[in-house]
Amino acid sequence: MVYYAYFQGKAPDVTKKRFKTVWDIPKEELLAPGHRMCQGCGAAIVFRHLLKAVGKDVVIVQATGCVEVTTTVFPETAWRVPYIHVAFENAASVASGIAAAIKALKRKGVLPPDKKVKVVATAGDGGTFDIGMQALSGMLERGDDVMYVVYDNEAYMNTGIQRSSATPWGAWTTTTPVGKRWRGEWRWKKDIVGIALAHRVPYIATANPAYPLDLIEKFRRAFETEGPSLVHVLSPCPPGWRIPPDKTIEVAKLATLTGMWVNLEIVEGQPRVTVKVPKRKPVKVYLKMQGRFRHLRDEDIAFIQKVVDAEVERINKWVGEEAIGPVVEE
Amino acid sequence: MAAQEAKLVERKAKRLALTGNYAVAYAVKSCDVDVVAAYPITPQSPIVEKISEFIANEELDAEMVHVESEHSALSAVVGAVAFGARAFTATSSQGLEFMHEILFIASGLRLPVVMAIANRALSAPLNIWNDYSDVMSARDAGWITIFNETAQEAHDAVVMAYRIAEDPRVLIPTIITLDGYILSHTVEPVEVIEREEALKFAPKRPRGYRPVLDPDKPITMGVVGTPEYYYEIKYQLIHAMRESVKVIDEVFSDFCKTFGRCYERVEPYRMDDAEYVLISMGATFGEVRAAVDKLRREGVKAGGLKIKVFRPFPADLLEKYIGGGNVKAVGVLDRAVTVGGATEGPVFNEVATALALRGIRLPMVSFVHGLGGRDIFADDVVKMFKILMEHASRGESARRTYFIGVRE
Numbered sequence: 006m007v008y009y010a011y012f013q014g015k016a017p018d019v020t021k022k023r024f025k026t027v028w029d030i031p032k033e034e035l036l037a038p039g040h041r042m043c044q045g046c047g048a049a050i051v052f053r054h055l056l057k058a059v060g061k062d063v064v065i066v067q068a069t070g071c072v073e074v075t076t077t078v079f080p081e082t083a084w085r086v087p088y089i090h091v092a093f094e095n096a097a098s099v100a101s102g103i104a105a106a107i108k109a110l111k112r113k114g115v116l117p118p119d120k121k122v123k124v125v126a127t128a129g130d131g132g133t134f135d136i137g138m139q140a141l142s143g144m145l146e147r148g149d150d151v152m153y154v155v156y157d158n159e160a161y162m163n164t165g166i167q168r169s170s171a172t173p174w175g176a177w178t179t180t181t182p183v184g185k186r187w188r189g190e191w192r193w194k195k196d197i198v199g200i201a202l203a204h205r206v207p208y209i210a211t212a213n214p215a216y217p218l219d220l221i222e223k224f225r226r227a228f229e230t231e232g233p234s235l236v237h238v239l240s241p242c243p244p245g246w247r248i249p250p251d252k253t254i255e256v257a258k259l260a261t262l263t264g265m266w267v268n269l270e271i272v273e274g275q276p277r278v279t280v281k282v283p284k285r286k287p288v289k290v291y292l293k294m295q296g297r298f299r300h301l302r303d304e305d306i307a308f309i310q311k312v313v314d315a316e317v318e319r320i321n322k323w324v325g326e327e328a329i330g331p332v333v334e335e
Numbered sequence: 336m337a338a339q340e341a342k343l344v345e346r347k348a349k350r351l352a353l354t355g356n357y358a359v360a361y362a363v364k365s366c367d368v369d370v371v372a373a374y375p376i377t378p379q380s381p382i383v384e385k386i387s388e389f390i391a392n393e394e395l396d397a398e399m400v401h402v403e404s405e406h407s408a409l410s411a412v413v414g415a416v417a418f419g420a421r422a423f424t425a426t427s428s429q430g431l432e433f434m435h436e437i438l439f440i441a442s443g444l445r446l447p448v449v450m451a452i453a454n455r456a457l458s459a460p461l462n463i464w465n466d467y468s469d470v471m472s473a474r475d476a477g478w479i480t481i482f483n484e485t486a487q488e489a490h491d492a493v494v495m496a497y498r499i500a501e502d503p504r505v506l507i508p509t510i511i512t513l514d515g516y517i518l519s520h521t522v523e524p525v526e527v528i529e530r531e532e533a534l535k536f537a538p539k540r541p542r543g544y545r546p547v548l549d550p551d552k553p554i555t556m557g558v559v560g561t562p563e564y565y566y567e568i569k570y571q572l573i574h575a576m577r578e579s580v581k582v583i584d585e586v587f588s589d590f591c592k593t594f595g596r597c598y599e600r601v602e603p604y605r606m607d608d609a610e611y612v613l614i615s616m617g618a619t620f621g622e623v624r625a626a627v628d629k630l631r632r633e634g635v636k637a638g639g640l641k642i643k644v645f646r647p648f649p650a651d652l653l654e655k656y657i658g659g660g661n662v663k664a665v666g667v668l669d670r671a672v673t674v675g676g677a678t679e680g681p682v683f684n685e686v687a688t689a690l691a692l693r694g695i696r697l698p699m700v701s702f703v704h705g706l707g708g709r710d711i712f713a714d715d716v717v718k719m720f721k722i723l724m725e726h727a728s729r730g731e732s733a734r735r736t737y738f739i740g741v742r743e
């Protein structure tokens with residue numbers, strides 16, 4: 006289904022894959038080891054792959070948050086590419102300014118016209134869904150040549166696991182505690198993909214570190230888009246999700262296998278599920294792994310299952326095939 | 336006065352009838368800025384409207400980022416300057432408050448951003464008219480701040496601001512002000528600095544002369560500064576701000592030689608034998624001049640000092656003009672308030688500190704007037720001088736601010 010007649014730019018050729026096997030992934034590490042992210046941090050995997058996909062000819066803008074504070078503690082830095090952090094809510098605007106500067110300086114002969122350099126704005130769910138929403142909307146709406154990556158750990162982790170509008174229903178956080186009256190978060194996650202689509206963004210994708218080839222290929226495509234692109238990446242957080250650090254990939258994988266997270270690619274309005282799940286697992290296997298859902302009762306889990314079923318149906322209809330199959334109990 | 340002493344410089348200058356806003360826009364065009372990002376707010380908007388026209392007509396080759404807020408305007412300009420571009424933004428009042436967070440980051444990152452502020456009162460109540468509460472709330476943000484009395488001054492200040500801010504000894508963002516409506520919307524004849532002249536006076540340096548975001552030479556900007564480093568990094572800004580005085584004086588003097596218009600960080604008016612001195616800034620100083628003339632005709636030895644460069648604060652020049660032995664009392668006319676302060680006059684507090692620390696003990700009086708566009712008349716200023724003289728005769732400072740022109 007085409008949502009809009011025209012888009013704010015041009016998606017790259019998506020008929021060919023650059024990253025077909027893990028051997029296609031560059032060995033060079035542009036995110037240096039020795040950063041201070043927690044053991045098992047999903048975001049560390051996300052950013053390593055991001056830099057492998059985009060290479061050196063990039064400027065990274067990063068919002069305040071976990072990754073920023075753990076990778077740039079003076080006098081050290083984990084970034085082997087140019088990097089700027091300005092504030093929490095303005096990664097998209099800073100990136101727009103850089104994109105404008107690249108354009109102007111090329112046109113005016115300060116940079117060679119064929120100089121390859123592109124800006125990538127990155128922020129957490131808080132820096133994107135909440136406080137950075139306005140700047141993001143402005144950047145997308147103007148059609149600026151900016152790739153935007155949101156690593157979504159489903160809460161404000163840097164400040165101590167407070168809820169954001171990306172926190173899923175039922176999740177415990179320090180501001181949606183489990184007590185007599187409250188039983189974790191009671192609102193559904195904001196639909197960031199729908200918001201990007203409403204801005205006629207030519208390339209939008211969702212990805213998950215449990216599927217690294219899918220992830221890195223999407224990063225590559227978003228980077229090669231002319232105009233704005235957005236990649237929304239699930240980013241498990243062991244302390245915030247209350248999982249052991251060695252379960253990051255397992256939990257991320259279950260998110261997709263249960264249909265709680267769907268790996269999508271929307272190219273100029275055409276949606277596609279890139280990681281199909283013919284036999285879905287029940288959501289409880291995903292929820293039960295995580296301490297943040299420990300308090301959920303059977304009826305809560307049944308409720309989440311119902312909503313996920315409906316969401317899966319909606320997505321299948323949208324992409325025009327049964328990309329995500331029915332729940333099959335093992 | 337310096338301007339009168341200046342040798343006439345032979346120039347074929349183009350004179351145009353321009354509002355203060357347009358005078359700023361023409362200077363921005365002549366400085367060949369690469370990126371402009373701004374958000375509409377009265378009374379600043381015509382600056383960016385005019386710049387948009389220049390870009391639309393290919394008179395200026397720049398990228399305009401049509402941001403969705405002032406917070407993003409300054410953020411975009413920060414990004415552009417961090418990448419090595421020459422960039423510009425402008426705002427007023429609420430817009431400056433909305434940028435507030437990024438003001439400190441721009442100076443902390445040592446980015447030579449230039450911003451014009453068409454001064455306007457702060458809400459509430461909502462008010463679009465002139466006072467200096469907006470720029471005063473930015474006084475601790477680490478920006479060089481140049482006040483202007485005329486459209487010509489605002490025009491010249493833009494060109495000088497790029498040269499000062501981008502000087503490798505400085506690298507501090509710079510605000511130039513123009514009084515809302517009084518300058519921003521009032522037409523004056525302005526000698527326009529043409530592009531070649533502006534770029535000769537404030538040349539664009541090669542992109543890599545300061546640290547910029549460059550894939551060929553990757554750096555990390557906007558780091559976490561732990562207690563082991565934060566203080567030193569801030570101290571470098573403090574030091575650079577102090578040292579910027581030399582560069583500012585150099586640039587003012589070179590400007591005087593090049594264009595024949597001469598500025599000083601503090602400008603005296605009939606100060607030679609002055610006994611009663613009133614300090615003010617911006618277009619407000621016009622009323623001080625008028626009052627001084629009036630009092631001089633009555634035989635009162637009145638004088639005025641205009642603070643042109645507010646940051647770095649020109650304590651040295653205040654000492655020079657006030658500490659000579661003639662002056663009997665000093666008043667400061669503030670067009671902004673610091674509610675609940677030692678006095679309510681923000682500039683007064685700084686003048687009093689600067690003089691006291693230099694052993695200049697004179698009766699001092701804080702005046703506030705003109706909030707939210709309340710007209711200040713020369714007679715109001717005469718009244719201030721009279722109050723000042725009274726305090727001088729008693730040898731006593733005023734413990735509290737006098738609010739002139741308010742219905743109590």
Ligand SMILES: Cc1ncc(C[n+]2csc(CCOP(=O)(O)OP(=O)(O)O)c2C)c(N)n1
Nearest residue numbers: 069070071093129130131132160161162163
């Ligand atoms: C204007 C502003 N408000 C609040 C903060 C405090 N703060 C810093 S990081 C952060 C949370 C970041 O959350 P998210 O964007 O989800 O990134 P994460 O830390 O989870 O990776 C908050 C609230 C801030 N730095 N700036």
Ligand code: SF4
Nearest residue numbers: 042043046071162242
């Ligand atoms: S708190 Fe979570 S998101 Fe932050 S560094 Fe640790 S694992 Fe990563």
Ligand SMILES: [Mg+2]
Nearest residue numbers: 129130160162
């Ligand atoms: Mg988060």
